[in-house]
Amino acid sequence: xxxxxxxxxxxxxxxxxxxxxxxxxxxxxxxxxxxxxxxxxxxxxxxxxxxxxxxxxxxxxxxxxxxxxxxxx
Numbered sequence: 001x002x003x004x005x006x007x008x009x010x011x012x013x014x015x016x017x018x019x020x021x022x023x024x025x026x027x028x029x030x031x032x033x034x035x036x037x038x039x040x041x042x043x044x045x046x047x048x049x050x051x052x053x054x055x056x057x058x059x060x061x062x063x064x065x066x067x068x069x070x071x072x073x
Contacts, residue, residue, distance in 0.1 A: 001067075001068055002064070003066055004063055006035045006037075006051070007036065009055055009061055010055070020051075020055070024050040
């Protein structure tokens with residue numbers, strides 16, 4: 001399963017939902033929704049690109065593969 005680590009990366013960079021939303025052109029509520037995901041479902045290339053650019057990171061910094069049951073949260 002792919003674990004989504006946006007919340008971790010944001011905390012490491014001390015950036016708020018509101019700040020990130022302004023940088024990527026999203027509503028803060030949308031950032032909150034994708035931030036609180038534990039598992040990565042779908043994310044489009046443009047959003048991933050914008051997040052990486054705003055957070056100065058690589059896509060692999062935002063997600064990690066963990067072997068296990070994909071139905072677990």
